[in-house]
Amino acid sequence: MDKKLRSQQWFGKKGKDGFIYRAWMKNQGIPADEFEGKPVIGICNTWSELTPCNAHFRELAESVRRGILEAGGFPVEFPVMSLGETLIKPTAMLYRNLVSMDVEESIRANPLDGVVLLCGCDKTTPALVMGACSVDIPTIVVSGGPMLTGKYQGKDIGTTDVWRFTNDLRAGLMSQDELNEAEAGLCRSRGHCAVMGTASSMACMVESLGLTLPGNAAIPAADSNRKVLAQLSGRRIVDMVKEDLKPSDILTKKAFENAIKVNAAIGGSTNFVIHLTAIAGRIGIPLELKEFDPISAPIPLLANLQPSGKFFMEDLYYAGGLPALLKELDTFLNKDCITVNGKTIRENYKNARCFNQDVITSLDKPFNTETALAVLQGNICENGAVIKPSAASPHLFKHTGKAVVFENIEDFKARIDDPDLPVDETSILVLKNVGPKGYPGMPEVGNMSLPVKLLEKGVKDMVRISDGRMSGTGFGTVVLHVSPEATHGGNFSVLETGDIITLDLEARSLNVDLSDAELNARKEKWIKPENLVERGYTGLYINNVEQAHLGADFNFLKGGSGSDVTRDSH
Template sequence: MSQKLRSQQWFGKKGKDGFIYRAWMKNQGVPDHEFAGKPVIGICNTWSELTPCNAHFRELAQSVKNGIYEAGGFPVEFPVMSLGETLMKPTAMLYRNLASMDVEESIRANPLDGVVLLCGCDKTTPSLVMGACSVDIPSIVVSGGPMLTGKYEGKDIGTSDIWRFSEANRMGTMSDEALSLSEACMCRSRGHCAVMGTASTMACMVESLGLTLPTNAAIPAADSRRKVLAHLSGMRIVDMVKEDLKPSDILTREAFENAIKVNAAIGGSTNFVLHLLAIAGRIGIDLNLDDIDRLSADIPLLANLQPSGQYFMEDFYYAGGVPVITQMLGEQLQNCITANGKGIRENAKEACCYNEQVISSLDKPFKPQSGIAVLKGNLCENGAIIKPSAASASLMQHTGKAVVFEDIEDYKARIDDPDLDVDEDSILVLKNVGPVGYPGMPEVGNMGLPKKMLEKGLVDMVRISDGRMSGTGFGTVILHVSPEAAAGGVLGLVRQGDIIELDVPGRSLQLKVSEEELQRRRSEQKPNHPEFDRGYVRLYQQYVEQAHLGADMAFLRGKSGSKVSRDSH
């Protein structure tokens, strides 16, 4: 096996180069026999105290190392850019592609035979998977796990309650002191969001794709079984190297179809769409919005989890987690190979549902509508998306007058203006928050409602933007409008008072303005977004693709392989 190991191109060399490769590693106390043909396993760690969701990863990495040592491998931990959703400005999404490049180049440039991807917070999972797919050496994902369920005034709470608490505070029904107290009550343990937000959606995505061991997605971060899974993953990656089981072997077209169906059944985040499309682009699978709409359409909501339902990720784990969802979907899923070498349906064969209030069956689902619905029309020529399970049924077919905000600053300045021209049937439209226009496509699509509407008791309105929303968010929110306003999309031409017609069952989103009038407006249109002239952000604006393609960089599509461009020291 030693002649086949990629790491032996470094550590197996004789002469000056081999001396340098081994000697400097030995200053860490590595004995000579570690270099004698053992699989070298990288632990790609997104630990950072600026990424609170991942702040326990140094400890988790040690469990991975223990497993690698037990299986006869040589573990080496290395850092990559960590994307903290709660702190990074202007938005962590701006840096997803940059982090993926960091991961790709770090793996390729170093003597690694396999890699364990430690990820948790929203963008850390897709960025690590995108980077690893590009190199395509044996890889396994270990997620950090969700927080324990929050407890506040005798009630269970999670991240989705932020939006409710914020609206209550704006209305004066929740004091600043109570809001402050709820902060510690909500985030009371290590881990990422306790609901089926983007972080947990990503953990479920990689498990349903087959990139993890079974049960990875839902084990709480504070549960000792999270460390056990990390240990077992460390052991498994050594065998994956011996078997040469690579991401390209696991990430088949059928695996992506499985992930889409599982995402529908769990009521996963709308961000799933962007990240799955980007991963597919890296591994070379032809996947598009129509596939996501088609494959989601007949899958009901089986997981009763916030924000689409009632319960939390902790409850989901105790009820049986993703393996139970897999078992419930049965033959609707292909039995694709997973990281443990077995088929995904085979892994779920012994799964058992322990709480039917949390995970339902196909014949008695929590909601008949789930998944991601893809809309088309003159307002979104290349598509827009909505999450029906988190929306209001009464607004699924709706016509109203547009209340237009030209950018996020305009929205913040006017949303609570008592003179805002808005009524109960209005449709809020936010422009220039797409990939190029912001730049980075922030999670501002689930706009807070105008204060004057909240005072009337309104809890939802149709909202449309070229941006994203947090996976913890909810409401009748149309997102990812493509082309975005800054790329010349019709969204940029919408004016105050225009009539917009939404028909989710008919998959349609139409601006009721004539083509002649749109052409006239287009001739008068002036750019209304910032343009950067240096650094990564300039590169991003020049090469980022639109939302319907996954918002990756155009030059990063397709695998690049593990070969180093120059083989000398």
Template sequence: MENNMEENKALRSQNWFGKTGKDGFIYRAWMKNQGIPHDQFDGRPVIGICNTWSELTPCNAHFRDLAEAVKIGVYEAGGFPVEFPVMSLGETLIKPTAMLYRNLASMDVEESIRANPVDGVVLLCGCDKTTPSLVMGACSVDIPTLVISGGPMLKGHFKGKDIGTSDVWRFAEAYKLGQISQSEFVEAEACMARTQGHCAVMGTASTMATMVEALGLSLPNNASIPAADARRKVISQFSGRRIVEMVKENLTLSKILTREAFENAIMVNAAIGGSTNFVIHLLAIAGRIGVDLNIEDFDKFSQNIPLLANLQPSGEHFMEDLYYSGGLPAVIKEMREVLHNDALTVNGKTIGENCADAEVYNRNIVATMENPFKPNSGIAVVKGNLSPNGAVLKPSAATPELMVHRGKAVVFETIEDYHARIEDPNLDIDENSVMVLKNVGPKGYPGMAEVGNMGIPKKLLEKGVHDLVRISDGRMSGTGFGTVVLHVSPEAAAGGNLALVQNGDYISLDVPNRTLNLEVSDEELAERRKNWEAIDMNITRGYVNLYINHVEQAHLGADMDFLKGKSGSIVTRDSH
């Protein structure tokens, strides 16, 4: 054993398990109480399986099975798998918002990897924030890493129609108008969420799964295989095999996450109609790995990419339909003329090689660049005196007639103010109004909640008005839709001009020209600022206090200022 250990000193894990004397005894002995044979410590790669399984994260509740499949693959390839938990963020349950804890979970991941004897890591993630938080944490350590997504739910069925998460917003409007009853609402719940997995549409979870595949961090087809499909376990087993080889090749994250990989991800996100949340997460990942990426890049690299994937909420269909139609490789192959096809991926091949033999089996789901479903896709970044550092909008999910619009502001100072007044029959709002919501950004909520797609008041719904221009410093669910301007930076709580908007002010949005302006003079804004006071969060302790004091603005990715950049995986001190 000692000779074999000497030959494998390059492995991180041998700084623990390869030691002789007291330290080696302690590192190995307590592991052996789990029934682990001595030869597992003989210099084979130790693979950490970073698992966000939790019954409080329903999208990830099937991850125990996926972890077992990964272990089989690791053993088959001659590795030693060790599973460990990290903080799990369940989008549907956590208050005030899962985004508040994304950075905390990333710190958990980073330190769990760095502090433990693992040579490579498999990240099991699915629900919206689990993917970026795990990737961010792994980037900060930069060891061989491979991502496995949990997969989407199968599409639901309700009263003869296919349904998914985007229908929640439609059901809510129908309920408000008395078109469906409470009992029908409850029936629809079970009809929609009928299998394991994350949202069945191209919401944020599916966008994140697409992101990691486009970045090259997962095996091909990771993004779209349904959670309930047995092939999700197969790709997990294959991933277990592959991560062992990645360790032997020293194929680290920084070798895959190049500038070209990020540009590819932006273009692919445009083609699939991905969530606006993609912007804030990709910026944070780039900041961790040390790639110079800015908010303007999202506009630059997606501006000429049309919508190729006919998926809700920008289109009609569901993630499982994409898989049956050829999966993400089929979409990427259609884009080969614009992508960096030589970008390296975790299987050791380029993204172009991975997609060379892909086929499209249903042109109702995957279109061509020459004949797309919609000409406008991607992320539009708008700037002006209301958003000097930028704000984002998703053209493929917006109302074309509202892409150029001028209207009077209807202002809500907080989310509580919105809830208190939105159904007031005396609220001065009509189809030309611009709804403005303040103090829901990174510092102001805190955590930048998904409340930007404010519901339309009942009195307008009754008139057939289903969309208004809506502006906020918050986010919206990737399953949402509408002409919604998000991530306004600087946010209101940080003293941005958004904080100074008053009822009746005219706001002009011009998406084709990428502008968003408050029609108030600089002199008047200066006068208003004299009377402005930041809201008192009254938070003086713990992680949330740390977050408020160190979170960066949305155009930078809303990471903590002290978490930027890699710090590596070296641990020099023994604990005994």
């Protein structure tokens, strides 16, 4: 091994310090020769029964452990805080940065030469990658995999159907008993959401960045090949340590460009933007919101997957997985980007085959010519906003309507079904104060439920605008991540019911029909909301989180500082 192992700064020491480091580890029954120059590999585990998507990770970690042992490594598993979208309040996004700090400091403070990141549910993937980037030791990602496709009354269902079922229940088109039946059939195996929601988008992101072995993104959690990939990843991380192949070697600007192109082709989550931007900030790669649109725009939607299409992640895997889609994108990709297996991304997909062109379509005949991401500019969003055209309604791509403004989520819930709400199908729903600081944590409430009185008339979609986020499983003509957020005091903060708003997707614009003078006059009267919380982690978050267009990371965590060992304390 050319480079001295980082772990030997602990276990290779003589005298008292080395004695203490080794002796206490030996109480686990570890033989002495394990400390004699073997690469120490951390298995960073987000297992938790409170994170149902990751509840099978104990078993997955054992597969990783086998691979590490086979390759001559010394595996050590450690836990970090886990984030489950379905249970955690007020929103898992509030804690993404906290988990990243947990990961960073756990790696930095301990005798690790390399690390395997076990992640699945939405925020666990970006959080773990962000933390590992800040330390920059050899790292490989193993995703938990999507669950099997749900079943209900002879039909395939997934998380996206939750929104449809809920609207049908509110409109009287579905009974509570039928909803209960659908609930029983939705999540029928281990794994994260079965659609191209945020969790699957993150799995595709890390594979397209080069941080995983080929094929990682789509293997179902219940498929035995998921364990095989985990074991192979355990083997590979040992060699990565010997080669000193680190995230900074893999995560180049070209790799980030590849990830943006792939996200467009798969119809990935809008949350991809905020997470990729944060990862770039940690590894020190300049990446601005305005860059996403020109990179995404030429890429049609190739993957026919919910919520933009018909099929599910299980179908994507059996159709050839992400490598088959990457091969179809060959002309657009930066082919020479290195990946964790030491090969270029093109070497990884060059022999891939597509086995179902209904699921993975071609550039010649794409599933949808609309891209999965557009960045908007205008006087409502001085620093930008995002929308997912592939999941929106074409008849609303260019739309002008009167705003119906809700000042916060409580206001929305109290009034949305009020029969006297001044709203019709041409109106534009506006939700304020659900951004990074305003909620706090930027919850997934941007795809606001439509008013019952419009659902009863058969209205399926409306233009909706907020400074919050939307679940990757969601759909509709929904403008998200308005920056600066309402709590910050920009133009968005002073919108009022009755204002005339125009969305023009082709022009990539979002504007309110008000003069600068009127907007400035309103802002002079604007009163900044008081912080909901001052103490503890939430207080730290509110005082230090950056705006959405910057990735909503903490301002003091930008740029990696390396893996320097802390001082001995013995």
